[in-house]
Amino acid sequence: MTGSIRRDVREIETPGGPGRAHVDRPARARGTVVLGHGAGGGLGAIDLAIAREVxxxxxxxxxxxxxPWLVAGRRVAGRPPTLDAAWVPIVEALATGRGKLPRPLVLGGRSAGARVACRTVGPLEADAALLLSFPLHPPGQPEKLRAHELALAPDPSWVVQGQVDAFGTPEEVRAHLPAGATLLEVPGGHSFPKGSRSALTSALTSVVGMLPG
Known part of the structure; x- marks a missing residue:
């Protein structure tokens, strides 16, 4: 790609307090991908970083x-309804008004952020989803499935899953993939190590080639 990239940080009010969007916008962008972080960390996860780069x-x-909980400096994420209630107005603000980002709109994130994306693709009229390390169940509790959330993912969707993810192996996730979803396996667990960079780059480059628009 050639051309300039505009970078800015937008603080957006939500029912749970201000959230923050770190935006990279190339000239004549093909569309927009909005990604959320997990419940145990911020935006420094390697899969989020590589996704943005690619x-x-x-x-x-x-x-x-x-x-908002992370912006406020809290260490523990809120319950799912509070995460959704904050996420929706943030995405809406990015997609409307002055400086709005172009469609098609792809929603996603890693771990808890992937769950939020699945639960809100309908109200936000997303065109696709990119789910990193989808937490199909809590570690050691395969009976507590979140397959009903994964089932909400739109067609098309992509799931990038670590081969030994304690929150759901690729084999477990594959059994619950909705129509139109593609699973990509990457070496590593729920949080990818630095050694997974090459495989993540390859997987996400493959996804880019299949995105709508």
Whole structure:
């Protein structure tokens, strides 16, 4: 990709307090990907970083969203309804008004952020989803499935899952993939090590080639 990239940070009010979107927008962006972080960390996860790098390099606008609990300096995420209630107005603000980001709109994130994306793709009329380390169940509790959330993922969707993810192996996730979803396996567990960089880059580059628009 050639051309300039505009970078800015937008603070957006939500029912849970201000959230924050870190936006990278190439000139003549092909569309927008909005990604949320997990419940145990911020935007520094390697899969989020590589996703932004690959997507922006391919001409997509990317917004990495910090939930209000993280912006406020709290260490523990809120319950799912509070995460959704904050996420929706943040995405709506990015998609409307002055400086709005272009469609098609792809929602996603890692771990808890992937769950939020699945639960809100309908109200936000997302065109696709990119789910990193989807937590199909809590570690050691395969009976507590979140397959009903994964089932909400739109067609098309992509799931990038570590081969030994304690929150759901690729084999477990594959059994619950909705129609139109593609699973990509990457070496590593729920939080990818630095050694997974090459495999993550390859997987996410493959996803970019299949995105709508």
């Amino acid at each position: 997507l922006v390099g391919a001409g997509w606008a990317v917004a990495l969203v910090e939930q």
